[in-house]
Amino acid sequence: QKEVEQNSGPLSVPEGAIASLNCTYSDRGSQSFFWYRQYSGKSPELIMSIYSNGDKEDGRFTAQLNKASQYVSLLIRDSQPSDSATYLCAVNMGTNAGKSTFGDGTTLTVKP
């Protein structure tokens, strides 16, 4: 079983729709969860972090965490063509020094 697993994708949504990206993780001790956006040939760009169960909203982005189900998701409302990218889920054991373990990523295409 992969440590961090994401929807295989690719995911295609029309402009203005809600895009839903999902991630599960295997280590119950994980404490920190991140979503990065990566454009082709570029570095990961942090868009959301979440540490406790529930929802966290930032603009058009909402991260949801359910530690009991070992599940974290990212919702993108009012999707724009500029949101087209690969979204990476990353999980840390601790809050400070620990490494991030990344999923394979889900490629999102937002069609105008």
Add this chain to the structure above:
Amino acid sequence: EPEVTQTPSHQVTQMGQEVILRCVPISNHLYFYWYRQILGQKVEFLVSFYNNEISEKSEIFDDQFSVERPDGSNFTLKIRSTKLEDSAMYFCASKEGGEAFFGQGTRLTVV
């Protein structure tokens, strides 16, 4: 806005040669990392560095790899004898609290 800076952006080297990839982390950050991403694959952890020593390393980070913080600002990754399979994007990241910020990466091509 503070950012992590990496140089060079692209390095081409012959197999067996040594390369040094350079990073300037965000100035007040305490934790430093190197990750790599082979084309089309996921981001993989190589090594973490805190308080002037390696705090964790992956199986990928074997004896041909080393890291150093030669002064108060730079953080380097050295690959002693490059192999074809070392061709990848190498990302430096730093953090002070929970969130890691990545540099723009160095694309290493071994020929």
